[in-house]
Amino acid sequence: MSALAKPAISHEDDELLLSTAEAVVDEFFQQVRGERLRDIPGRSQLRGLLGYAANHPAQRVLEDFIRHQLTRAVRAVKAAEDDRSRVRPKDRVAVIFWQRLEEEIVRGRIFNWVEKGLPNLPERPKARSANTRELRAAFNKARKHREQLRQERFNQAMPLFVRHFVCHYCYRLKQAEIRNPTLVATEEEKSS
Amino acid sequence: MSEVQPARLVALARLVDQYLDQNTFAETGRLLWQALASGSDEKMSQLRGLQNVVYSATRFSDIIDFIKNQMGKESSKPDRKPRWTKEDGGEMVGSRLLRELGQVRNDAAKLAAELGVSPDDPHFGTFPIALRLARGWVRHVAAHYLYCTAKGNGGS
Numbered sequence A: 001m002s003a004l005a006k007p008a009i010s011h012e013d014d015e016l017l018l019s020t021a022e023a024v025v026d027e028f029f030q031q032v033r034g035e036r037l038r039d040i041p042g043r044s045q046l047r048g049l050l051g052y053a054a055n056h057p058a059q060r061v062l063e064d065f066i067r068h069q070l071t072r073a074v075r076a077v078k079a080a081e082d083d084r085s086r087v088r089p090k091d092r093v094a095v096i097f098w099q100r101l102e103e104e105i106v107r108g109r110i111f112n113w114v115e116k117g118l119p120n121l122p123e124r125p126k127a128r129s130a131n132t133r134e135l136r137a138a139f140n141k142a143r144k145h146r147e148q149l150r151q152e153r154f155n156q157a158m159p160l161f162v163r164h165f166v167c168h169y170c171y172r173l174k175q176a177e178i179r180n181p182t183l184v185a186t187e188e189e190k191s192s
Numbered sequence B: 001m002s003e004v005q006p007a008r009l010v011a012l013a014r015l016v017d018q019y020l021d022q023n024t025f026a027e028t029g030r031l032l033w034q035a036l037a038s039g040s041d042e043k044m045s046q047l048r049g050l051q052n053v054v055y056s057a058t059r060f061s062d063i064i065d066f067i068k069n070q071m072g073k074e075s076s077k078p079d080r081k082p083r084w085t086k087e088d089g090g091e092m093v094g095s096r097l098l099r100e101l102g103q104v105r106n107d108a109a110k111l112a113a114e115l116g117v118s119p120d121d122p123h124f125g126t127f128p129i130a131l132r133l134a135r136g137w138v139r140h141v142a143a144h145y146l147y148c149t150a151k152g153n154g155g156s
Helices: A011-031 A034-039 A043-055 A058-082 A089-106 A109-116 A132-179 A187-191 B006-022 B026-036 B045-056 B060-072 B093-115 B126-151
Strands: none
Touching: A011 A089, A011 A109, A011 A132, A011 B060, A011 B126, A034 A089, A043 A058, A043 A132, A058 A089, A058 A132, A089 A109, A089 A132, A109 A132, A132 B060, B006 B093, B006 B126, B026 B045, B026 B093, B026 B126, B045 B060, B045 B126, B060 B093, B060 B126, B093 B126
8 A cells, every 4th residue: 555545534534524623613602602702611621632532432532521521511500500509601601512512423423424434234134034043143243343333433533523623622712812802711710 | 546647746746836836925924934933032943843744744634733723722811922823914823824724725626626636536636735735835934934034024
């Protein structure tokens, strides 16, 4: 294979991941523009996601990082609602943010990209047909193979997608800070 | 997968040279110098970082991500001078680079069409050409940047 052979993720696929990441970030900034900008997730949290995605398989990034952050934010909102105290805008925005990211990965364009490259499953064998056992074994093998491929594609896409996402997020955050310096909390204020 | 054909390689090199003759990006080099080096002791590291990324990138998006990252990590503290986010004529210098690279990518698609190859050809498609153009682009930008450093005033 030559040095210029097609990489695992082609340039065209990479462009799709980049445009998806940009669209998700831009939509999020549209949703939270104005005073809620001060409550959006900070750079350090996103850098954490970047580091995690570079070193862990995609499923773990989804479960241990994205869903973990989402669950934490949902719990904080629910606790405030149960107490009849005011829900912190920071938590409400965090729910929007992590939900949006999770949705894109498990149902949205990333999911579609992963699925697009997978072979079709053969038809599920009908019960009590002549050679049920062989057909079922072949079907199970094909399903297992498809699942392996799915994980592989997911593992290829996730670190690239997250990198594009975090870089574009930090870029948009910086632009927002420059345009509305009074609306954005500094990292020190956020952590206090 | 298509093979690298020497005749096509020569045609591509000629097209890339023509493109870079017509687009010298002098103003970008000057603005980048003003943003990164003017009045600063550290004149070269940011430029060298950009050059390294462009020369070693295997994907066009590596360059885009690098610039966004440099812009995104600049401090918001009032005592820190903006560099990649320094504005000129209402546009940040980093955003200008991103805009120009977007143009380079679109022009690469046109050059691929001119060569008569499929846009997703692994050797002569849009992105391999875009990477070649980006390398020429950064060569021009760095040359003008260094020229401004030598003159010390950013004048053209």
